[in-house]
Amino acid sequence: MKRILIDVGNTRTKLVFADDVRLIERRQLSTDEISRESILEVIGDWASRAVQVVVCSVVPSRTTALQEVFGEDLLIVSFRVPLGIGIDYPEPETIGADRLANAAALAKLHGQPGIVVDFGTAVTFDVLSVEGNYCGGVIAPGVEMMSDYMSERTALLPRVELIKDPPPFGRSTEEAMQAGAYYGYAGMVRRILDELLATFDQPDEATIVATGGAGELFYDALGVKLYEPDLTLHGLRFIAELQ
Numbered sequence: 001m002k003r004i005l006i007d008v009g010n011t012r013t014k015l016v017f018a019d020d021v022r023l024i025e026r027r028q029l030s031t032d033e034i035s036r037e038s039i040l041e042v043i044g045d046w047a048s049r050a051v052q053v054v055v056c057s058v059v060p061s062r063t064t065a066l067q068e069v070f071g072e073d074l075l076i077v078s079f080r081v082p083l084g085i086g087i088d089y090p091e092p093e094t095i096g097a098d099r100l101a102n103a104a105a106l107a108k109l110h111g112q113p114g115i116v117v118d119f120g121t122a123v124t125f126d127v128l129s130v131e132g133n134y135c136g137g138v139i140a141p142g143v144e145m146m147s148d149y150m151s152e153r154t155a156l157l158p159r160v161e162l163i164k165d166p167p168p169f170g171r172s173t174e175e176a177m178q179a180g181a182y183y184g185y186a187g188m189v190r191r192i193l194d195e196l197l198a199t200f201d202q203p204d205e206a207t208i209v210a211t212g213g214a215g216e217l218f219y220d221a222l223g224v225k226l227y228e229p230d231l232t233l234h235g236l237r238f239i240a241e242l243q
Contacts, residue, residue, distance in 0.1 A: 002017065003017075003019070003054060004046050004050045007056055007236065008056065008058060013029055013030070015046075018237055023233055023237075027042050035065055040069060053073050054074075054237075055097075057097060076097070077101055082242040084238060085133065085134055087133060088129065095134065100235075101233075102232055106207070108235075110226075113127075113130040113206045114207035115197070115206060115209070116210075116231065118212040119143070119215040125140075130200070130201075140192065146181060160181070162182065164182070164221075210227045215229065
């Protein structure tokens with residue numbers, strides 16, 4: 001069965017044409033540019049070949065445009081649809097759809113318990129219990145948000161390119177900011193992971209998976225063995241199969 005999978009993030013929107021086994025073709029556009037016209041232009045002939053459209057969105061105003069395009073063919077991921085996992089959370093309607101998709105993919109691909117670290121505009125940590133329930137997580141600023149904020153809030157600090165394994169101390173302002181962003185951010189993520197792992201009776205049994213654009217920069221430095229950039233999209237595919 002052919003499907004269109006759409007992951008609407010704060011900054012970028014990923015669109016993928018997929019079948020029951022794989023992600024076949026991918027396109028993207030800026031989330032700020034989403035409109036009925038831009039969606040139709042980007043998907044092209046996908047619409048005539050797909051039987052279902054699945055979306056997870058963290059930007060409600062853009063979801064409306066997708067509803068105008070796809071109508072009743074659009075499946076919007078939320079806690080109200082079958083996910084393949086349980087929900088043990090006081091206000092499930094407040095859980096981001098991308099976080100539910102990540103947890104669903106974690107359960108399907110690696111079982112439980114586990115933690116997903118999604119390095120997006122914000123970095124999110126989502127916990128799947130040993131019983132297979134989504135039970136909460138952590139939200140922190142993304143690494144680009146942190147580094148951009150420094151340049152925006154100061155007179156002399158520039159925007160810098162994030163790089164992997166910069167020198168431990170900088171011999172220029174740019175290098176100093178790169179070191180601060182990389183090592184400071186990695187330290188924050190590692191501390192949060194340590195606190196989350198301490199909540200498990202058997203921490204060694206928990207699978208940690210990194211995803212998201214900046215995940216490739218950090219996952220191995222954090223001792224995380226799994227980096228799956230398409231985790232959210234696979235989660236959408238698995239959720240679609242359950243409907």
